[in-house]
Amino acid sequence: xxxxxxxxxxxxxxxxxxxxxxxxxxxxxxxxxxxxxxxxxxxxxxxxxxxxxxxxxxxxxxxxxxxxxxxxxxxxxxxxxxxxxxxxxxxxxxxxxxxxxxxxxxxxxxxxxxxxxxxxxxxxxxxxxxxxxxxxxxxxxxxxxxxxxxxxxxxxxxxxxxxxxxxxxxxxxxxxxxxxxxxxxxxxxxxxxxxxxxxxxxxxxxxxxxxxxxxxxxxxxxxxxxxxxxxxxxxx
Amino acid sequence: xxxxxxxxxxxxxxxxxxxxxxxxxxxxxxxxxxxxxxxxxxxxxxxxxxxxxxxxxxxxxxxxxxxxxxxxxxxxxxxxxxxxxxxxxxxxxxxxxxxxxxxxxxxxxxxxxxxxxxxxxxxxxxxxxxxxxxxxxxxxxxxxxxxxxxxxxxxxxxxxxxxxxxxxxxxxxxxxxxxxxxxxxxxxxxxxxxxxxxxxxxxxxxxxxxxxxxxxxxxx
Numbered sequence: 312x313x314x315x316x317x318x319x320x321x322x323x324x325x326x327x328x329x330x331x332x333x334x335x336x337x338x339x340x341x342x343x344x345x346x347x348x349x350x351x352x353x354x355x356x357x358x359x360x361x362x363x364x365x366x367x368x369x370x371x372x373x374x375x376x377x378x379x380x381x382x383x384x385x386x387x388x389x390x391x392x393x394x395x396x397x398x399x400x401x402x403x404x405x406x407x408x409x410x411x412x413x414x415x416x417x418x419x420x421x422x423x424x425x426x427x428x429x430x431x432x433x434x435x436x437x438x439x440x441x442x443x444x445x446x447x448x449x450x451x452x453x454x455x456x457x458x459x460x461x462x463x464x465x466x467x468x469x470x471x472x473x474x475x476x477x478x479x480x481x482x483x484x485x486x487x488x489x490x491x492x493x494x495x496x497x498x499x500x501x502x503x504x505x506x507x508x509x510x511x512x513x514x515x516x517x518x519x520x521x522x523x524x525x526x527x528x529x530x531x532x533x534x535x536x537x538x539x540x541x542x543x544x545x546x547x
Numbered sequence: 548x549x550x551x552x553x554x555x556x557x558x559x560x561x562x563x564x565x566x567x568x569x570x571x572x573x574x575x576x577x578x579x580x581x582x583x584x585x586x587x588x589x590x591x592x593x594x595x596x597x598x599x600x601x602x603x604x605x606x607x608x609x610x611x612x613x614x615x616x617x618x619x620x621x622x623x624x625x626x627x628x629x630x631x632x633x634x635x636x637x638x639x640x641x642x643x644x645x646x647x648x649x650x651x652x653x654x655x656x657x658x659x660x661x662x663x664x665x666x667x668x669x670x671x672x673x674x675x676x677x678x679x680x681x682x683x684x685x686x687x688x689x690x691x692x693x694x695x696x697x698x699x700x701x702x703x704x705x706x707x708x709x710x711x712x713x714x715x716x717x718x719x720x721x722x723x724x725x726x727x728x729x730x731x732x733x734x735x736x737x738x739x740x741x742x743x744x745x746x747x748x749x750x751x752x753x754x755x756x757x758x759x760x761x762x763x764x765x766x767x
Contacts, residue, residue: 375644376552377714388593392556392767393713399554399589412716412748413552413579414652417645421665440668451632451639453616455580459645459665493668 316363320502323477328523330473330502331546338363339519339546340429340470340500348426349373349419351460354398356470357429373425374398375456377416380408397456420459428464430457432471432499434486437515437535439496439508441469442488454491461492473501473532480534482506482515504529505546506537519544548651548726549600550698550719553580553616554590555767557715559699559732560598561760566697567602574609576600577651577693579644579718581612582628583619592767601627604637612637613691615644643671648721650691655724655753660689696726700749703733704740707754708747716748723753730756734764 318332331339337359344350344360346368352358364370373379374397381402384390390401402408419425434442441461445452461467474480482499499506505519517537520529522545530537551557582601583589591597603609605627617639618629631637642650643665653661662685666672676687698719700709709731711719723729731749736759 376554377716390592391713392554392590392592393715395552395554395556395590395714397552399584399587399591410711410713410716412711412720413644413648413718414721417648421645421649421663449622451618451629452641453580453583453618453620454641454643454671455616456644458643458669458671462665462667490669492665 321477326477327525327528328521330477331521332502333472334359334362336470336472336500336502339505340468341365343468343498344368344370344427347371349379349424351375351420351425351428351456351464353428353430353457353460355431357431358398360429360470373416373419375413375416375420375460377411377413378402378408379411379419381405417456417459420456421463423463423465425460425464427466427468428460429468429470430461432469432481432496434488435469435482435496435499435508436486437484437508438513439494439510440486441467441491441496442486443491445489447488457491461495466497467495469496469499471499471501473503473529480532483534484536503532514538516540517543519546521546548577548693548696548698548718548722550696550717550722551579552590552714552717553578553599554584555592555595555597556590556713557699557711557717557719558599559697560766561764562697562699562730562732562758563598563600563602567606567608570608572608574603575611575613576603576609577691578612578614579647580616581614582617582626586624586626587619587621589619595766604628604631607636610637611640613640613642613647615642615647617641641671646671646688647691648718650688651718651721651725654690654692655721658690660687662686663688691725693722693726694728696722696729698723698729698731700731700733702735702737702742703731703754703757704737704742704751706739707731707751707757708739708742709733709749709754710742710746711748720749723749728755729753730758732758732760734760
């Protein structure tokens with residue numbers, strides 16, 4: 312069952328217009344995925360990208376637990392625990408699927424063979440630093456495969472809500488949370504904007520805004536400074 | 548060491564329950580996604596009550612865990628590992644998953660240490676040797692061994708060759724090579740030849756003991 316992408320949030324507080332729902336964030340992030348890529352999707356919004364691939368795009372999905380080439384999930388109550396993805400869900404057995412152990416799985420990741428990983432984030436900095444594994448106040452967190460994926464994938468896309476509770480900035484000048492990997496993020500897709508990270512010049516480039524949102528509206532909800540190169544489009 | 552990935556598939560659940568019932572204490576557990584299934588259902592079919600490595604912290608048998616994923620995103624309800632950690636009863640050493648599996652592989656392969664780019668610039672790099680190769684910075688990580696590896700396979704032959712199924716491999720094959728004593732839990736024991744030589748996933752050399760599950764065991 313594909314979640315609806317027309318869900319909108321708000322406007323909340325002094326937002327100028329509604330924010331996109333989680334499914335719409337995933338749909339926008341999925342639009343840039345290139346046919347034939349080997350892709351690892353994190354849990355949450357990233358995993359939802361699989362529901363919204365553009366027509367004609369087929370990806371080779373990798374999950375850390377040792378599976379390549381899975382597609383849709385089994386119906387609830389029908390999955391085989393020996394065919395699992397890294398989110399703990401049970402994909403269907405399909406032709407061409409491959410199983411392997413964790414040594415091979417992380418050879419694939421550490422060796423730089425993953426084309427794109429889409430992950431969630433707690434904070435992303437202007438220079439592309441990523442923090443997504445521990446909230447300092449809690450004092451304990453889980454790394455899993457996130458450090459290997461963020462450090463070694465050819466392209467790192469973050470799909471997340473732009474602010475915490477519509478207020479606190481997650482795109483910051485410098486991460487205050489412990490890092491997952493430094494200078495690794497290429498693009499951020501949120502509920503109000505698409506932002507490219509020009510890591511060479513250490514700057515954020517606003518590419519698109521949600522309908523009804525201006526550059527200034529997005530900047531007001533972003534701690535790090537935004538820039539533009541050419542026209543800013545509308546997220547569709 | 549406790550094999551599998553996290554979730555029911557590939558987890559040596561019967562060996563874990565037996566270790567808990569044995570009651571031995573002061574254990575250090577080496578696992579991967581260690582303690583999130585009981586509270587979140589991660590990797591378990593809906594109709595079963597999930598068990599995970601948190602059982603050794605609930606029972607007070609374990610004082611330390613080395614793993615990549617000790618706790619779920621939520622603290623409601625609190626997992627057994629996080630509860631023990633908050634009460635000061637458990638030390639938790641969180642290792643990036645690729646580094647963890649490579650440390651285990653290295654131990655089995657006679658490699659004392661290796662360099663990895665993963666973790667540079669993060670808290671896991673603290674106190675570790677950094678070295679540049681071709682303009683990129685790497686961390687020195689050391690091999691990780693254990694007294695026992697408890698692992699899970701689908702089938703063993705009487706020599707101890709193992710065959711795995713689906714995604715149940717995960718940490719099992721590497722752990723089999725890295726511990727002083729490797730104990731495997733299987734659904735079936737066959738004569739030599741009962742596992743196709745092309746499909747041997749772990750060599751008998753690494754396997755010390757085979758434990759056969761009861762026929763019709765409802766656990767995955």
